[in-house]
Amino acid sequence: MLRGVIICPDKDLGVELQDALAETHRVGIMRVLDHYPTELELTRFLRATGPNVVFLSVEIVKSAVELAARIEAQASGTQVVVFNRAIHPDALLETMRAGIREFLSPPFELQDLRQALERLEQTIERKPPSIESSDAVMAFLPSKAGVGCSTVALNTSMMLAQLPDTRTLLADFDLNCGMIAFMLQIDSQYSITSAVENAHQMDENLWEKLVKSFGQLDVLPAGKLVPGFRIEAIQIRYLLEFVRRNYKAVCLDLSGILEKFSIEILHEANKIFLVCTPEVPSLHLAREKLRFLRSLDLGGRVNILLNRAQRHTLIPLAEVEKLLELPVYMTFPNDYVGVHKALTAGKNVNPASELGIGFRALAESIRSGSRSPQPVKPGFMELLRSHKKPAAEPGGRGVLAS
Numbered sequence: 001m002l003r004g005v006i007i008c009p010d011k012d013l014g015v016e017l018q019d020a021l022a023e024t025h026r027v028g029i030m031r032v033l034d035h036y037p038t039e040l041e042l043t044r045f046l047r048a049t050g051p052n053v054v055f056l057s058v059e060i061v062k063s064a065v066e067l068a069a070r071i072e073a074q075a076s077g078t079q080v081v082v083f084n085r086a087i088h089p090d091a092l093l094e095t096m097r098a099g100i101r102e103f104l105s106p107p108f109e110l111q112d113l114r115q116a117l118e119r120l121e122q123t124i125e126r127k128p129p130s131i132e133s134s135d136a137v138m139a140f141l142p143s144k145a146g147v148g149c150s151t152v153a154l155n156t157s158m159m160l161a162q163l164p165d166t167r168t169l170l171a172d173f174d175l176n177c178g179m180i181a182f183m184l185q186i187d188s189q190y191s192i193t194s195a196v197e198n199a200h201q202m203d204e205n206l207w208e209k210l211v212k213s214f215g216q217l218d219v220l221p222a223g224k225l226v227p228g229f230r231i232e233a234i235q236i237r238y239l240l241e242f243v244r245r246n247y248k249a250v251c252l253d254l255s256g257i258l259e260k261f262s263i264e265i266l267h268e269a270n271k272i273f274l275v276c277t278p279e280v281p282s283l284h285l286a287r288e289k290l291r292f293l294r295s296l297d298l299g300g301r302v303n304i305l306l307n308r309a310q311r312h313t314l315i316p317l318a319e320v321e322k323l324l325e326l327p328v329y330m331t332f333p334n335d336y337v338g339v340h341k342a343l344t345a346g347k348n349v350n351p352a353s354e355l356g357i358g359f360r361a362l363a364e365s366i367r368s369g370s371r372s373p374q375p376v377k378p379g380f381m382e383l384l385r386s387h388k389k390p391a392a393e394p395g396g397r398g399v400l401a402s
Contacts, residue, residue, distance in 0.1 A: 002027040002117065002124070005049050007067070008057035009035055010085070013106070017055060017083060020108035026117045027053065031203060036063050039070060046075050047245040048204040050131055052124050053079040055104075061091045065098045072099075077129040079120050133244035136366060139269035142256040143276035143286035148307045150179045151339060151349075152275050152332065153253040155356070158348040159363035160249045161217035166367055169211070169247045171195075171220040173265060174255040175229060178222025185346035186212050191223020196231050199238035207242070218247070231261035240268050249366065258292070266298055271366070273329075275305045278315045283323055290324055303329035305362070310334060330365070332358045 004027045008014035014032050021027050030049040037045055054071055058064040068080045082095050083104035092103065102116050140156075142149035150172075157170035172178040173192060181188070190210045198206060211218040243250050252269065254262050266272055272293065276286040286304070293299055304324055306317070309331035321327050335355040342349040349356045 001025075002052045002121065003050060004029050004053045004055060005045070005051045006032045006055045007036065008032070008055070008083075009059055010057060013057060013083075013085060016106060017104070017108060020110070020113060021055075023110055024113050024117060026114065026121075028200075030201060036060070036067055042067070042070055043074060044204050046071070046078075046131055048202070048207070048242070050129075050241055050245055051075075051078060052129055053081060053120055055081050055083060058082045058084045058087065058091055058095060061094055065094055068095075068098055068100060075129050075131040077124070077127045078131075079123060079129075081116065081120070131245055133241075134248050134250060135244075135270050136249040136369075137240065137244065137252070137269045138250065138271045138273060138366060139252045139254055139266055140273050140275060141254050141262075141266070141289065143274060143282045143289060144256065147275050147277050147282055148332075148339075149256070149275040150174070150183065150253055152273070152305060152307060152359070152362075153251050154180060154183055155342075155348045155359040156362050156366070157219075157249075157251040158214070158217055159351070159356075159360045160251070160366060161215055163363060163367050166248045167216050167218075167246075168249040168251065169218050169220065169243050170251045170253065171243075172222035172253045173262065174222050174253060175226065175231075175259075176255050176257065177225075178253070178255075180219060180253060181221035181223070183343055183346070184212075184214070184219060186219065186221050188212055188221060188223075191221050193223055193226060193229055195220055195239055196235040199235045199242070202238065202242045204246075207246075231259075233261065233264045236261055236264045236268065240265075256289075258289075263296070266293070266301075267296070269301065272298060272302045273305050274302050275307055277308045278306060278310070278313050278317075278320060280315075283315070283320060287324055290326065302326065305329060306331040308332070308334035330358065330362050 004021065006014050006018060006029060011034050014034065018029050018032060021029060030051060031045070033045065056064055056068060064082065071078055071080060080100050081102040081104060082100050085106060087103055087105055102120065104116065140149050140153035154170065157168050160166050161168040170180065171192060172180040195210050211220050252265055254265065274286055274289060276282045290299065290302060293302055304326055306320060306328045317328060333354050335349065335353060338349045338353050338355055349359070351360060
């Protein structure tokens, strides 16, 4: 189905067209705007709705033609269909010179609409609309409960938001025990469930009610526990399309349970940060998750983040890399006291601390698009080799993990 918007100062005419389009069952109208938007309004409007086609009334021909040109400049490939109660030959000629080839006028006959939409679908298939959107979508996935994945996701997001021109979103998709709201002391009636329920009709006005802002960082909390709540794949796609258009960086904190919607998120993410600690259970489950991700052809997107890495540890870094058959992308020191202070204050860890500097380095790496090293040759630790396969790990994460 096509995603459409209507821009029409004549409210009655706009409603008439919307009703007629609904009968075709081939286009969903996301928004109806009752005035010609300014350039800034248009930018926000297009990013919020992401339309395939704009139905544009030509009551004021010059304004409409200029608006059509701005639409093409900001969202190349978006189709424009002009309509009015009566289209004067001079107005028709001017819109044709602007490259517009579809014209409608009332009464909007069902057969005419279907033929026009069929032509639009063929054109869009050849040249899909191109609206600027972010390719920095990061999924943070814990190897097991308590490895500090939420702490890493939260602090990395805050560091990203402090970089120039990097409006950032942090969304907590841990529906079982999401901790981001608790860690930031957020009390909101809205949550990720509100967002996915309205994903198909999301706009900038609704979105502002759903998120909590901390400077250039917007946070979408997991909300209260809702047993049995389901998130469908199409809701994930609609929601991520919206946030890609409106943020430079998107961080998604997952539960680690690998629900169906989490797998959909992993497919949509450009990078998957698998967070683990240098301990036998954590590394074992990290290896199991890597095996699963590789079976989905997602192994190439995975980067290993080793949390609570000590200078002197029983399992050296080289052995961790051999076990996982992947280099460690970045390590973070254990700073229990620093994390506890941040949690008590409801903010990020001290940026000047060793841990804070590490989060800043990860944020800068994400923003610059740095690539991770090439995978190391396979190898296995004898210690883990001798362990029997444990039972499946239940969901949930500790709060004070650094």
